[in-house]
Amino acid sequence: MNLAKLPRRKYSYGPTPIEYLKNLTEHLGGPEIYIKRDDLLGLTGGGNKTRKLEFLVADALAKGADTLLTCGAVQSNHCRLTLSAARKEQLDCHLVLEERVPNSYHRNSNGNNFLFNLLGTDGITVVPGGSNMLEEMEKVAEKLRSEGKKPYIIPGGGSNEIGATGYVACAQEMMMQLFDQSLDIDCIVTPSGSAGTHAGLTVGMRASNNPIPIIGISVNKDKETQEGNVYKLIQKTADFLNVENAIDKSAVNVYDDYVGPGYSLPTEKMTEAIEMLAQHEGILLDPVYTGKVMAGFIDLVRTGYFSKGQKVLFLHTGGSPALYDYTSLFQ
Structure with a gap:
């Protein structure tokens, strides 16, 4: 190994x-x-997601991606760090956020939501709790592909x-x-x-x-x-x-x-x-x-x-x- x-x-x-x-x-x-x-x-x-992203983003770059696409809960640490890696690599980044607690997403709330705004996402899609997150990310990816982008899908938690x-x-x-x-x-x-x-x-x-x-x-x-x-x-x-x-x-x-x-x-x-x-x-x-x-x-x-x-x-x-x-x- x-x-x-x-x-x-x-x-x-x-x-x-x-x-x-x-x-x-x-x-x-x-x-x-x-x-x-x-x-x-x-x-x-x-x-911890930083360690995972070192390998995931390298794979994305090797495959010619220009956009990182991932998902998580509304206060997702993984989404924050994926967005941060995207900014460092000068890639676009789109997030799909799951409201695991109904009505829990507020664009101007504190914590990681504040950092999503500060780092500057290229798009946030909010979906209800229990959604099939891979399917929801694929919907966003398909739209991005139709616009000429090359998205790389990272599963929740980079896992x-x-x-x-x-x-x-x-x-x-x-x-x-x-x-x-x-x-x-x-x-x-x-x-x-x-x-x-x-x-x-x-x-x-x-x-x-x-x-x-x-x-x-x-x-x-x-x-x-x-x-x-x-x-x-x-x-x-x-x-x-x-x-x-x-x-x-x-x-x-x-x-x-x-x-x-x-x-x-x-x-x-x-x-x-x-x-x-x-x-x-x-x-x-x-x-x-x-x-x-x-x-x-x-x-x-x-x-x-x-x-x-x-x-x-x-x-x-x-x-x-x-x-x-x-x-x-x-x-």
Whole structure:
């Protein structure tokens, strides 16, 4: 598995830090807690989609695209970063936004919507929750083609085998950092949403015969559905990269207890988790992804899933710009 053979754009420079969260560790009284700061990746506001876009945009450019077309929820971090990459590469960018919560899109709202406007999209299409997003993007793509454009469709979250390769690369980066720091991690906790991050991380670790358990905390789907989605993408990514080691489905472990009433809908535990990390470590999380994932992690610590003396690494996938559209929760 030689990732250097793949086309790649560079939007970040150097590995993101792994920090020891001393204050949070002492506050919770459980395992030693470390955090991988992928919120500090490049492009506008950083986050995990930056790693995926390095491979996806390179593929788009190799295929002669002049337009990036992608989709997400109305406060989509992925859409923000795809638009940012498009501006950097001087490509057009069109977004298809899904109102997963009815009437939740407001053009002049804060958070990522503000950044869509600031970065300057070339078009936004808003569709109802539950729409077939690939079909909706293809409608926009067909219109663009009729105008002489060459659109490149990026799936939601950048989560196909090309995008997931960004987190295969991240797994390699992590292993080198852990070796350099003589840090023996017992478990990795990752957000599990559109599946690309979770799947790529698993392929990267298992392809290198690294058995560190990976726990995914779902932000949208039930355990059975999410584990199935992650494993399908693991298989596609492993095939894409010609990984010889078979990866067993037992490598996929998802907790679905922290989704709450639905995707992007607030929970008390999420609010507590965001306040706790901000006030103890000065690190911002977001309400849709990392806030709920940290809430799940905190609950696993409190209920004794992790024992004192263990070392656990939390993957911070970014998203904090969305926080500014949820300020009423913290007032």
